[in-house]
Amino acid sequence: MIFEVLVTVVVVGGISAILSALLSVSDAIVNNYGDVKITVNKKRNIDTTGGSTLLSTLGTEKIFLPSACGGKGSCGLCKARVVTDIGPVFPTETPYLNKEEIKSGVRLACQIKVKKDLEIEIPEELFNIREYQARVISLHDVTYDIKELNLVLNGDISFKAGQYIQLVVPPYGKIKESTMRAYSISSPSSQKRTIQLLIRLVPNGIVTTYIHKHLNEGDELRILGPFGEFYLRHSSSDIVFVAGGSGLAPVKAIVHEMVKTGFERKTYFFFGARTTADLMYTDLFRRIESKYDNFHYIPALSAPDDSPGWKGETGLITDVMDSYLTKQGSREREAYLCGSPGMIEACINGVLKKHGLTENEIFYDKFG
Amino acid sequence: MGVELNPFVIMIAAALTSNMILSNFLGMCSFIAVSRDLKTANGLGLAVTFVLTFTTVLNHFVHYYILIPLGLEYLRFIVFIIVIAAFVQLLEMIIDRFSPALYISLGIFLPLITVNCAILGGVLFMIIREYTALQGLLFGFGSGAGWWLAIVALAAIRGRLREKDIPPQLNGTGITLIIIGIMAMAFIGFSGMVPVR
Numbered sequence: 190m191i192f193e194v195l196v197t198v199v200v201v202g203g204i205s206a207i208l209s210a211l212l213s214v215s216d217a218i219v220n221n222y223g224d225v226k227i228t229v230n231k232k233r234n235i236d237t238t239g240g241s242t243l244l245s246t247l248g249t250e251k252i253f254l255p256s257a258c259g260g261k262g263s264c265g266l267c268k269a270r271v272v273t274d275i276g277p278v279f280p281t282e283t284p285y286l287n288k289e290e291i292k293s294g295v296r297l298a299c300q301i302k303v304k305k306d307l308e309i310e311i312p313e314e315l316f317n318i319r320e321y322q323a324r325v326i327s328l329h330d331v332t333y334d335i336k337e338l339n340l341v342l343n344g345d346i347s348f349k350a351g352q353y354i355q356l357v358v359p360p361y362g363k364i365k366e367s368t369m370r371a372y373s374i375s376s377p378s379s380q381k382r383t384i385q386l387l388i389r390l391v392p393n394g395i396v397t398t399y400i401h402k403h404l405n406e407g408d409e410l411r412i413l414g415p416f417g418e419f420y421l422r423h424s425s426s427d428i429v430f431v432a433g434g435s436g437l438a439p440v441k442a443i444v445h446e447m448v449k450t451g452f453e454r455k456t457y458f459f460f461g462a463r464t465t466a467d468l469m470y471t472d473l474f475r476r477i478e479s480k481y482d483n484f485h486y487i488p489a490l491s492a493p494d495d496s497p498g499w500k501g502e503t504g505l506i507t508d509v510m511d512s513y514l515t516k517q518g519s520r521e522r523e524a525y526l527c528g529s530p531g532m533i534e535a536c537i538n539g540v541l542k543k544h545g546l547t548e549n550e551i552f553y554d555k556f557g
Numbered sequence: 558m559g560v561e562l563n564p565f566v567i568m569i570a571a572a573l574t575s576n577m578i579l580s581n582f583l584g585m586c587s588f589i590a591v592s593r594d595l596k597t598a599n600g601l602g603l604a605v606t607f608v609l610t611f612t613t614v615l616n617h618f619v620h621y622y623i624l625i626p627l628g629l630e631y632l633r634f635i636v637f638i639i640v641i642a643a644f645v646q647l648l649e650m651i652i653d654r655f656s657p658a659l660y661i662s663l664g665i666f667l668p669l670i671t672v673n674c675a676i677l678g679g680v681l682f683m684i685i686r687e688y689t690a691l692q693g694l695l696f697g698f699g700s701g702a703g704w705w706l707a708i709v710a711l712a713a714i715r716g717r718l719r720e721k722d723i724p725p726q727l728n729g730t731g732i733t734l735i736i737i738g739i740m741a742m743a744f745i746g747f748s749g750m751v752p753v754r
Contacts, residue, residue, distance in 0.1 A: 200629055204619070204636055208643035215647055219654045276657050302653075 228308040239305070243269065244298035253318040254311065255416040256355070259369040260299040266416075267298040272308040275301060321346060323410045326383065328400075331469040335435050336401055337375075338386045345381040346415060348374060350442040351525075353554070354384070354414030358399045370396040371416070373527070373554065375438035377445035387469075389435040419527065419554040421446065426521035426550070428454050431510060431536050433461040433528030439554060440527060441470060444477065444484070452483035457513065460488045461506030461532065465496040487513065507535050514544045522546055526553040564695040567688070571699030577675045578707045579737070579744040584675030588708055589733055591666070598712035601666045602705030606698065608648065608670055609679050612641050613697030616680045617690050637680050645671045675704055711736060 222239025227246065229235065235250045244260050244267050247253070258264040265285025271294050278286065282297045323340035331337045346354075353373040360367055376385035391397045404410075421428070421443050430440045440458060447456065462468050467490075474486035489502040489509040502509045514522075524541050526533045533553050541551055577583050584605070591601045616637050624630055649667045652660045670676060679700045683693045714736055723732055 196627060197629060197632060200623070200627060201632060201635060201639075204623070205639055208639060212643060212646055212650075215650060219650045277661060279661055 222304050225303055226306045227303065228306075230310055230313070231308070237303070239303045241303060242299050243271075243296075243301050243303055243307070243309070246303050247298065251320065252311070252315065253320065253413050254298050254315060255318075256299060256369070257371045262297060262300050265297060268295050269298045270294050270310040271296050271301070272310065273306065275304070275307070317347065318414060318416065319344070319346070321412050321414075323384075323412050325404060325406050325408045325410070328404060328406060331387065333466055335387055335389045335469060338388055338400060338404075339376075339383060340386070340410065340412070341383045342412070346384065347381060348378055348415035349420035350374075350378045350446040351420035351439040351554075352415040352417040353419075353439070354386075354412045355416070356386070356396060356400075357411040357413070358396045361399055361403055364395055364399075368395045369413075373417075373419070373436075373439035373442070374415070375441040377442060379446075379449075387435045387438040387441075417554065419525070419552055421525070422523060422552070424521075424523060425454060426523045427517075428456040429510070429514075429522055429524040429541075430456070430458040431461070431506060431524065431526045431528070431532075432458070433506065433532045434467070436526075436528035436532075436554070437469065438527075440525065441473075443525070444474070447484075448477060448481075452481040454483065456484045458484070458486050459506055459510045459513075460486070461528070462488060462490055463492045463495075464490060465499060505535075506532065507539050510536065511540045511543075514540065519545065522550065524551045526551070562692065564689075564692045567692050568695040568699035568702075571696050572703035572706065573744070574747040574750055576703040576707060576744050576747075577679065577700045578704050579741040580748070581678065582741075583678040584673050584704055587666075587669060587673055588704075588711070588737075589730065592708050592712040592715055592733070595709065595712045595716055597666075598708045599705075601670070602701075602708050604666045605670055605673065605675060606701030606705050608641070608645060608667075609676055609701035609704075610694065610698040611648075612637075612644055612676060613680055613683050613693045614690060615644060616640055617683060617688070617693045620684055633681075633684065634677075637677060641676055641680070642671045675700070707740065710740065 220240050225237060225239040227235040227237065227243075227250075229247075229252065235247075235252075237246055237250065242260065244254055244256060254267040254269060256264065256267045258266075260267075262281045268286075268290070275296075278291055278296065279300050282300050283291075285297060286295055322343040325338065326341050327337075327339045329337055348354075351373070353371045355369050355371050357367055357369050372386045372388060374384050375387050376383065388397055388400050390401045419439055430443070432440045437460060444456075444458065458474065460468070468488055471488070478484050478486045487502055487509065489504060489506050490496055490499055491503075491505055493499050493503040522544070524536075524546055526536055537551055537553070571577070575581065578585065578588050587601060592598050619636060619640055620630075620633060624633055624636065645667055649660075652667070679697055682700075683696055688696055711733070715733065718732065718736075727735070
């Protein structure tokens with residue numbers, strides 16, 4: 190009896206062991222692409238070993254392509270032009286590439302493997318992106334679900350107000366891998382050694398839960414940055430900012446920036462909230478508003494009944510903005526939006542297009 | 558071993574008269590899920606044929622040279638599945654390296670068919686019907702080819718139905734199941750023409 194049991198265990202275990210050994214050996218042989226050379230923008234040569242994705246290979250060489258999803262192929266940000274012929278575009282890439290991009294050889298770096306010598310082209314400013322060690326200097330609530338996180342970096346970061354960084358959270362609890370998420374910088378860009386982030390607790394969010402529940406002052410984190418196209422463009426048109434929740438962060442950074450030049454352009458900042466409990470930095474924006482004639486801060490509550498004594502605007506942010514823009518009549522405008530995809534969609538299609546703003550005059554950062 | 562049947566007869570029989578999906582209803586989940594588009598259906602059909610052909614032979618040797626001598630036939634379900642899973646992984650690795658074009662067209666289907674019941678079904682039929690290795694090889698290939706034929710046919714029909722006016726209650730899985738039923742009835746016409754054992 191016991192002998193039979195032993196034979197069973199040995200046979201099943203033996204077959205599994207032989208097969209997994211076979212797989213490991215063939216993995217080492219088949220997946221070995223040897224030494225390869227990657228030429229970036231025709232001027233920098235990287236000697237490395239093949240077999241990993243282009244995104245992670247470049248990452249180990251300290252060249253960081255933007256990536257909000259951390260290489261899962263779900264954000265479509267890590268685009269790079271591959272000059273060398275590496276075969277057709279994968280089905281996992283096609284949703285993120287348009288026809289011209291496919292034609293010119295743009296690929297998602299997280300989806301393609303480095304198998305031979307490659308020549309690639311990436312935007313020049315990506316060389317500005319670096320990895321920093323950050324230490325938490327303070328962490329406190331600004332609303333019931335948003336925390337202000339202040340970090341001191343181990344080097345100067347130069348960024349445009351409105352850009353974002355990626356925060357890397359180490360494995361904790363049941364999470365076995367380090368996880369990366371993007372957060373906008375809310376501190377002014379003149380401040381290069383310390384940065385401020387506003388982080389809303391997302392239910393079951395891996396990174397936000399870590400920051401809200403596990404992170405303490407003095408802890409170390411890794412960040413990458415800066416990334417993003419969300420920054421103030423030069424022109425003389427009026428500026429319309431629209432934000433909801435932690436979407437206030439990049440707007441705050443841009444407003445800090447504009448204080449220095451004294452608001453030469455008319456600026457309206459619409460902030461959508463449910464109740465007064467969702468408002469933050471109200472004193473700061475009110476102070477700026479009282480000092481500069483051109484800056485107007487317009488918070489609007491969608492559920493004013495829960496906030497007795499509220500004297501400001503009420504209703505959906507789209508309706509409030511619509512009535513303001515209608516009152517002002519036809520003017521040259523630029524809009525900067527940051528918040529949930531639903532809010533952005535509603536603002537663009539429901540209000541901004543109606544008031545004659547074209548796609549080139551609307552800039553936004555979607556917070557998924 | 559069993560009755561001496563010409564291996565080629567078995568192959569034809571497996572593809573047509575006892576078609577894996579339309580006579581035995583094995584591999585149904587991926588058959589319905591992946592038959593929306595002709596191109597992907599083709600890819601999956603190719604992958605199933607490939608894996609079915611090789612795993613039947615592989616498991617034939619495992620069964621007759623390892624399990625039977627040790628008197629461990631009752632372990633065959635576990636062992637067959639392990640062999641299939643390992644083989645699919647190995648295959649994926651090799652295809653990725655040597656034929657990126659094929660790797661792209663097979664895509665996620667390769668790992669998916671590890672759990673396709675048609676594969677395990679094919680292997681078990683081979684054992685139950687006591688085929689020889691050569692018979693098993695051609696039976697595996699025939700079964701796969703039959704499955705491939707059926708899914709391509711279904712995908713083509715579904716492609717044509719897309720522009721047709723189907724009652725909304727039946728649209729989607731409902732009409733697909735009806736189509737499969739009619740296809741299965743058509744395949745009954747083949748039955749009895751060539752025996753599988």
